[in-house]
Amino acid sequence: MKRLTVPACVGLAAATAVSGVVISGAAFAAPSPSPSPSAGLRPGDAYAGIGQAATAPKGGASAQAAPAGIRGVDVASYQGPSIDWAKLYRDGIRFAFAKATEGATTRTETGYVNPHFAAQYNGARNAKMFRGAYHFALPHKSTGARQADWFVDHGGGWRQDGWTLPGVLDIENNPYNNGRDTCYGLKPGQMVSWIRAFSDRYFQRTGRRPVIYTNTAWWVKCTGGNATFGSHPLWLARYNTTPGAVPPGWRTHTMWQYAPGSPGNPYPTGNWSVFNGNWAALQRLAAVARTGFGGVNAGPEPVRRGRALTVLGRLYAFNGGWKGLPGKRVNVYFRAKGSAKWVYAGAVNTDRYGNFRKRFKAKKDGSWRVTFPGAPRYFGTTSGADYVDVR
Structure with missing residues (x-):
């Protein structure tokens, strides 16, 4: 979701424990207005769905008219540390993803860590929700393996506690005004190799394959319609009244992000999603270990x-x-x-x-x-x- 920009440098950040995982945080200001591509984004401003709102049709789904399914939200630094998770739970929200990271710190790049991640991640869990973390990919910046490490090292890992969902690779439209196209300047074969490297390292570190968050049009264009990632849970982004076609390789979606969060919805909190399955299936997604x-x-x-x-x-x-x-x-x-x-x-x-x-x-x-x-x-x-x- 929408967020506040806070780059984090290894060695300069204050360590915060998140359910046994150590993440890094840095000094930060109060939540800023919702960033948008037209306004020019700062490093760290991207969020899950930033490329969707501009293409959402009028009359699409909204939080007030949620599709059938177990409901969830995703949040980032823009929502701040004081989300009323208990209210969200009372109103039917049962799972939540918080942005943990973006990019990675290398010799030429400063990675990003959401300074509110610990509060959001633990807040969802304390409200008895399933919770997870997501990483906004910048595949032109550093390798997939390096960004997977950055994600796991800063809150994006997985543990078999029965409540933690596999981490999410958010790979979607390039929202930054950086002179690259929507595919970050990568050719389809390069993009596929990058995604595979991220997945393989995440699997090596956690024993789980990451959820892949994407939209069908981007996937077809930027991976050439690659059909080899169907073993990964799919979080499909489409702001419409139906989920539409899934990318090649998948038979169906696991989650569908169907609407953006906005002051016109019941809460200005995150984007809105539904899980494509019953309660037992959601429990299994959280609890099943390699x-x-x-x-x-x-x-x-x-x-x-x-x-x-x-x-x-x-x-x-x-x-x-x-x-x-x-x-x-x-x-x-x-x-x-x-x-x-x-x-x-x-x-x-x-x-x-x-x-x-x-x-x-x-x-x-x-x-x-x-x-x-x-x-x-x-x-x-x-x-x-x-x-x-x-x-």
């Missing part, structure tokens, strides 16, 4: 026919770091040499450290692998295959 296997082995190898063969390994979950996942069912599958079919062989539960071990009778040459089907708070995963020679 999982993976480590040390999966079938052996001994080779083994005599009729002797014992053991499949063992460890199931991990990512929540700020990889830790063993206890008490979960792991399924074991076998594929005989020359066959294309995996056959269920048995199941075993992980111990308190996430370890598992299952014995079988060696019958044929072939490969073994294990799967975790997933759980309410965890994604499923499948291990690699381990071949065993039976003699």
